[in-house]
Amino acid sequence: LASSWQIGIIGGSGLDDPDILEGRTERYVDTPFGKPSDALILGKIKNVDCVLLARHGRQHTIMPSNVNYQANIWALREEGCTHLLVTTACGSLREEIQPGDMVIIDQFIDSDGNSGSF
Template identity: 60%
Template sequence: MPLMPKVGIIGGTGFDNPDILKNRKEKKVTTPFGNPSDVLVLGEINGVQTILLSRHGRKHDIMPGNVNYRANIWALKEEGCTHIIATAAVGSLQENYKPGELVLVDNFIDRTTNRKQTFYDGEPGHPIGVCHIPVEPAYCLKTRELILKTAEELKVSLIPTGTVITIEGPRYSSKAESNVFRSWGGHIIGMTQVPEVVLAKEAGICYASVALVTDYDCWRESGEKVCVAEVMKTFSENVSKVSKFVLSIVTKIGQEKWDDTVKELQDVVNGAIMLPK
């Protein structure tokens, strides 16, 4: 029997609409790492088993540094997710990454300071060993290819690559920091990609991220500076576009064979674990 894909969607505003899923039901779960950000919302998208999880809680009351990323990813793993499609609002560090554009993230630079980035931490009840997970490539190549093909077929404007600087937050960057990040080759900046992408890799899940550019970060001499009002305005104007695109991606995932890809990811994880002697 071929592997039946199951997709987790991690996002926020715009993904709690009951019309997105068929046969929708909510499931409250806990994990060895605590509770996830919210209930899991289970259902189907065109026959593909799908789970929605609001990263910041449906009330958006969890700041980026307090998101229980380990519980979120573990909960989706335990529910059998083979894929995670993440969505996020980001700022732009480059002129040609314009507000309203979608970016298919392909790399990250971690500037977080206070987040647990592994399941293998030696605590009681947690996985045994030390996991030296490789994160190149950080994002699932086959899933990224599928997303690029879907965008082309639907004529969705999608920037095919982008390095995201992940900061601790919840504050925005200073101008000096923003210019340093630009000099490092960062294209966009956000607060949630790390450790989410790292933990998904450690869990052996095909992970891809579609980011919505909501603003130019404060490096820019002219125009509006980043602020909550501007971010939310751009997000609300584009959330429908993002939602429709993600629904199409989930449908396409259900049409592909993933046995070899999932096995390769799991082999990488198994090969990265050093067990105690």
């Protein structure tokens, strides 16, 4: 089953390093929503096809309020991604969650003012 997966990775600071992929190739694309944040980096992680996209661009020049989220999602779907792994930096008011901990957020406040996604 895993061989039919293609994982899209939208990396924020720290998980947007293309060196995590074997056999990397780059593809610049355009979408009905404009250009995504950067080139799509195609490759494999342990024989699973993956597509990496640096959310803020590889040079970290795109502010969060200027990320073209719709173009990013469209580009990954058009590339054939069946699943997404999306990272972000977040904060918590819970003392038991320490800096550097990996968490899965279940409450998210979107206050960027952008239009809704799909």
